[in-house]
Amino acid sequence: MATGRDYRGMTAEQRLADRRQRLLHAAYTLFAGAGFTTTTIERLCAAARISNRAFYECFSGREDLMRAVYDHCVEETMLAVSKAIGEAPPDPDSRIEAGITEYISFVTRDVRRARIMHLEVRRAGEILSMRRQRAVTGFTEIIEDAVGELPVGLPGRKHLLALGMVGALQELLIEWVLAERQPPLEHLVETAVHIFRRSFGS
Incomplete structure (x- = not known):
């Protein structure tokens, strides 16, 4: 039976918060460096170590x-x-x-x-x-x-x-x-x- 937790013992809400925080951290560095206009969602996801699908669970777009x-x-x-x-x-x-x-x-x-x-x-x-x-x-x-x-x-x-x-x-x-x-x-x-x-x- 599903417990709502992954292998790290995090709830779905905790996983979402973790992904959101990683995206914010990645964007903080990339937007300040390469710049907002040249930073793609793919690059943000790679830096945050999440999938493109997970990105849209956290934010509606760049x-x-x-x-x-x-x-x-x-x-x-x-x-x-x-x-x-x-x-x-x-x-x-x-x-x-x-x-x-x-x-x-x-x-x-x-x-x-x-x-x-x-x-x-x-x-x-x-x-x-x-x-x-x-x-x-x-x-x-x-x-x-x-x-x-x-x-x-x-x-x-x-x-x-x-x-x-x-x-x-x-x-x-x-x-x-x-x-x-x-x-x-x-x-x-x-x-x-x-x-x-x-x-x-x-």
């Missing part, structure tokens, strides 16, 4: 897998940044500097994360457009919350300034990913903090 990888990168980064801001001194300048430092440090700790979040997200085009916009909105809200009240003379501009700060961070990370000689991370942090202080008048 696009679905790419969204899952990108979402995971963004969620991890948001948690790290929010934690750093929460542990910083309460003044806006310290909170934003802590958030910027953690964002750059966390994203670049694994170049695969940096490439997926700042390069492959653009190369994927419409596949990730809504996910990217949601991520931009999330990081913008984190900055707005950390800043609090703006200095006199900048009424009604907090959202736009925070949005511009997110854009500046993204472009700095793209430069870091693509540069033959990567600029030191402390230079990225110093530049981003300078942009923040000039923009928000702190």
Whole structure:
């Protein structure tokens, strides 16, 4: 009589979760390396050591897998940044500097994360457009919350300034990913903090 377990003692649900995790890990490396547009399902399955049929039990296609990888990168980064801001001194300048430092440090700790979040997200085009916009909105809200009240003379501009700060961070990370000689991370942090202080008048 069937028990619902394979020779490793895993349930059907556990096998599915294991295959999904292996695909996510394979995609994390391949999408960041060869790139999303050139990575085939066959190559993903070979790297994950599963069949093509098993792939479609986990994801509806490459696009679905790419969204899952990108979402995971963004969620991890948001948690790290929010934690750093929460542990910083309460003044806006310290909170934003802590958030910027953690964002750059966390994203670049694994170049695969940096490439997926700042390069492959653009190369994927419409596949990730809504996910990217949601991520931009999330990081913008984190900055707005950390800043609090703006200095006199900048009424009604907090959202736009925070949005511009997110854009500046993204472009700095793209430069870091693509540069033959990567600029030191402390230079990225110093530049981003300078942009923040000039923009928000702190």
